[in-house]
Amino acid sequence: MSALRVFYVFFMNQLKSSKAAIISFSILSVILVGLLSFLSIKGSFSSQEFFSSFGLVVWLMIGLTCTNVAGGIGIRDFDEKAGLLILSQPVKRYIILSARLLASVLVVLLPVSMMYIAGWILGYSIYSTSMNNVLLSYSIAFLYAFSFSSLIAMAGTISRRKADAINIGLSITLLSVFIFAVLENFFGIEPWFFLPYAGLAIGNALIVPYPAHVNPGSYFFRYTPYVQEAVLIMAVYAFFSLIMAFLVYSRRELVN
Amino acid sequence: MELKAVDLTKKFGPKIALDHVNFKLSGPGIVGYLGPNGAGKTTTLKIFSHLLSPSSGSALVNGIDMTKDYQAGLRYVSSLVETPEPYPEFSIKEFLTFIGSIREINPADLEKRISILKKQLSLESLDTKCGTLSKGNKQRVVLAAVLLPDTPILLLDEPTSGLDPAETHDIKRVLKDLGRRKLILMSSHILQEVKELCRMAAVVNNGKLLILDSVRNITLHFGKRKAGVPGLEEAYLKLVRGV
Numbered sequence: 001m002s003a004l005r006v007f008y009v010f011f012m013n014q015l016k017s018s019k020a021a022i023i024s025f026s027i028l029s030v031i032l033v034g035l036l037s038f039l040s041i042k043g044s045f046s047s048q049e050f051f052s053s054f055g056l057v058v059w060l061m062i063g064l065t066c067t068n069v070a071g072g073i074g075i076r077d078f079d080e081k082a083g084l085l086i087l088s089q090p091v092k093r094y095i096i097l098s099a100r101l102l103a104s105v106l107v108v109l110l111p112v113s114m115m116y117i118a119g120w121i122l123g124y125s126i127y128s129t130s131m132n133n134v135l136l137s138y139s140i141a142f143l144y145a146f147s148f149s150s151l152i153a154m155a156g157t158i159s160r161r162k163a164d165a166i167n168i169g170l171s172i173t174l175l176s177v178f179i180f181a182v183l184e185n186f187f188g189i190e191p192w193f194f195l196p197y198a199g200l201a202i203g204n205a206l207i208v209p210y211p212a213h214v215n216p217g218s219y220f221f222r223y224t225p226y227v228q229e230a231v232l233i234m235a236v237y238a239f240f241s242l243i244m245a246f247l248v249y250s251r252r253e254l255v256n
Numbered sequence: 257m258e259l260k261a262v263d264l265t266k267k268f269g270p271k272i273a274l275d276h277v278n279f280k281l282s283g284p285g286i287v288g289y290l291g292p293n294g295a296g297k298t299t300t301l302k303i304f305s306h307l308l309s310p311s312s313g314s315a316l317v318n319g320i321d322m323t324k325d326y327q328a329g330l331r332y333v334s335s336l337v338e339t340p341e342p343y344p345e346f347s348i349k350e351f352l353t354f355i356g357s358i359r360e361i362n363p364a365d366l367e368k369r370i371s372i373l374k375k376q377l378s379l380e381s382l383d384t385k386c387g388t389l390s391k392g393n394k395q396r397v398v399l400a401a402v403l404l405p406d407t408p409i410l411l412l413d414e415p416t417s418g419l420d421p422a423e424t425h426d427i428k429r430v431l432k433d434l435g436r437r438k439l440i441l442m443s444s445h446i447l448q449e450v451k452e453l454c455r456m457a458a459v460v461n462n463g464k465l466l467i468l469d470s471v472r473n474i475t476l477h478f479g480k481r482k483a484g485v486p487g488l489e490e491a492y493l494k495l496v497r498g499v
Binding site: 002005006009010013016017080081083084085086087088089091092251253254255 | 268302305306307308309326327328329330331333334335336337338339340341342343345346350354355357358359360398401402
């Protein structure tokens with residue numbers, strides 16, 4: 001009971017600290033979907049093209065939002081002076097980290113949910129067809145947000161400053177397409193060991209039928225993960241990131 | 257209320273910050289913790305606050321080994337180590353409520369404690385955002401957060417450092433009062449403050465504990481002047497510099 005209460009206190013503390021991020025990312029999400037709709041009208045996209053592009057926008061936004069929100073949770077108390085007070089309280093450190101991580105994932109889900117709502121409405125208005133497999137895609141997006149947040153939280157626990165964790169998250173998110181292209185085209189390797197590769201299933205789930213595993217026609221996404229494969233990659237990343245994050249966070253010392 | 261260091265050692269790479277320190281402090285009362293910069297004062301306080309782990313030896317709070325069950329040990333301790341700051345986006349009340357909730361103080365008692373501390377420490381309006389406070393006012397908020405749980409043991413690292421004379425006076429008054437019922441280990445560079453507030457003092461240098469005795473005994477044994485009244489400053493210099 002006591003641990004739950006303390007968990008709740010830190011959970012609310014994280015939500016409060018992320019208020020600005022929630023608002024700005026939610027607005028940005030809706031604007032991005034609006035712009036995509038505009039582009040799809042101008043470029044005469046088919047409904048399949050619109051929904052797969054929408055999936056890619058969601059995938060990109062999850063990476064950016066998780067980086068921004070979860071980038072600080074592993075390092076915040078070691079980087080900011082408030083940590084001198086917070087970490088000397090009689091609380092198990094894993095409670096602090098898990099409360100903050102859960103709050104961060106929920107914070108990310110708000111803009112993601114708004115994107116799905118906006119995408120569904122705009123998609124229907126433009127093409128008069130419903131978005132396919134919304135629940136499946138949304139569930140994968142949730143798992144991807146959780147896995148990505150765990151990874152970034154872990155990066156935070158081993159970083160010296162919050163900026164380091166954010167740089168790692170941004171590099172992973174923004175360079176992933178090029179990393180896919182290099183691995184796939186130059187080395188012929190399916191990048192199953194790279195978390196953002198699993199995230200591609202968010203968009204693929206919205207396409208009917210689900211794309212083939214190998215797609216030689218595409219330069220950047222020559223391979224696409226199956227749903228089961230994507231879920232497994234995300235679960236493995238989340239599992240190992242969480243273990244590492246809790247271990248490091250619990251043992252880390254507050255040196256100057 | 258008891259703080260005990262048993263062969264407490266802390267190394268940062270090749271540097272030995274604490275070298276087999278042994279002491280046992282029982283309360284109530286204020287114990288001054290003296291020594292030059294880098295002597296190991298803050299390291300000791302950080303180990304007792306679970307902000308650092310010892311390389312070897314143990315730090316015990318009321319008999320509880322901090323390396324084995326820090327959560328239980330920290331229930332008896334509240335600490336102000338180095339210069340913490342409240343979260344800038346929080347108001348004073350939100351920050352104190354946050355700390356009080358972590359300490360599981362029930363809401364009615366928390367309200368009462370916050371209102372007492374507001375008066376005692378002359379805090380700004382409770383709705384003021386912490387990020388907008390001056391350095392002195394931030395320190396008052398932090399001190400309020402440290403005193404909020406009313407733990408029997410306080411660890412204070414230079415609590416009056418950077419404060420103006422009026423603020424220092426207020427905080428010394430509060431500490432004097434608290435020293436009657438709590439065990440306070442207070443590091444300080446201000447010998448006059450130690451003389452005024454502390455019944456005992458410990459002196460460390462290069463990670464080694466040089467002496468732990470009453471302020472009076474330290475002054476008498478090590479602070480003899482060729483002429484005049486023995487002083488704590490002379491005692492300190494003799495212990496630390498050997499002159």
